[in-house]
Amino acid sequence: MARGSSAGAVVAGLTAAALAVIGFFTYQASAAQDRAKAGSSDERGGTGGSEGPREREKRERETNLPAFSGVGERVVYDLDRDRVWLMGRDQEVKRTFRVAPSSVDPQPGTYKVESRAPHVTGSDGVPVENVVRFATNQGTTIGFSSALDGSLPEAEPGGQTGGIRERRADGEAMWLFATIGTKVVVVR
Template sequence: MKAKGARTVARGSSGIVAGLTAAALAAVGFLAYQASANAPDSVAVPKPKASATATAPAKPEKEKEAPPVVPAGSGTGKRTVYALADRRVWLVDENDKVLRTFEVVPSALNPAPGTYRVTSRSEPPTKGSDGVMIEHVVRFAMVDGVTVGFSAAVDGSMKSPDPSLKTGGVRMSRADGDAMWDFAWNRTSVVVVP
C-alpha cells in the first residue's frame, strides 16, 4: 500500500511541475515580447514588412487656406491691387497671375478708390512721415497734400499709424517690401479698391 500511495504523490507532483513549467514559459514569453516592443530600433527584432501590393490608406493632407482672390473690378494686366477694407495687396503680372498677396497696415490717409501710377521710389532707409525709419518706398498718390506710398519699416514693425497725424505710409513686412520693390517700377498701375 505504501507503494501505491507513493505513486499517487508522484503523479500529483508531476502535474504541479508541469503547471509551473507552463506558467514559467508563459511569463518568459510575455517578458520577451514586452522587451522587444520597448527596445530601440537598433536592437529590436525586425517586424515583417507589408507586401508591396498592399497600400496604406491615404492620410488626408492638412487643407491649406486658399489665398484671397484678386478683387473683382481691379482691372487686368500688370498691376498692384490695394484693397482698403481687406488691408491687403496683390502683385499681379501681365497675364493676370497673382505673384504675391499680403496684408498691410493702412496709412492714416487713404487714397480714394481708383487707378494710380507709381510716381517715385526710394530704396535706401529714410525717415517716414510718422518718424519711423523705412525702406523700399513706392509712392503712388497724394491725399490732402501728403504723399501716399507703400513702405517697410527697417525694424520690421507694422504698427497702426497715429490717426491724429497726417501720414501716408502703407506698411508691410520687410519681405513683402522687397517683393513690392522688385515689382512696382515707375508708372506701374496701382489699383485701389474699397
C-alpha cells in the same frame, strides 16, 4: 544587323522615357516654387495642407483678387481688406500679402508709381526702406514701405501718415515689382 537595330531602338526608347520623367519632376519643382512665391508666410501659415474646409474657404475669400480691379501688370490695393496683390501681365497673382494701412487712405481709382526711394524716414519718424509712392490725398503723399526694424505702425489719433506698411519680405517684392510708371489700382 536587325538584332542590333532593335537593341538600339530599346535604348533610345528608355533614354526618351528617362528624359520625360526628369522633365516632369523639373516641371513639378518649378510649379512648387511659383506657388511659394505667390504668397508670403502669413498666407501659408505653415498649415501644410492640414487646414479644414472652413479655414481654406476663409483664406480663399480673403485672398481672392477683388472684382473690377483691372487687367494687365499692376498692383492692386484693397482698402477694406488691407491686402495687396502683385499681378503679372497674364492675370497671374505673383504675390499677395496683408499691409498695415496709413492714416490717410488713397481714394479708390487707378494711379501710377510716381517715385521711389530705397531708404528714408517715414512720416511717422520710423526709418523705412523700399518706398513706392503712388498717390496724394489731403496733402499727404501715400506709398508702400517697410520699416527697417520690421515694425508695423499703430494708428495715431489725429496723425496724418501716408505710409502703407509692409513686412520686409513683402516690401522687397513690391520694390522689385513696382517700378516708376507701374499701375496701382485702389479698390474698396
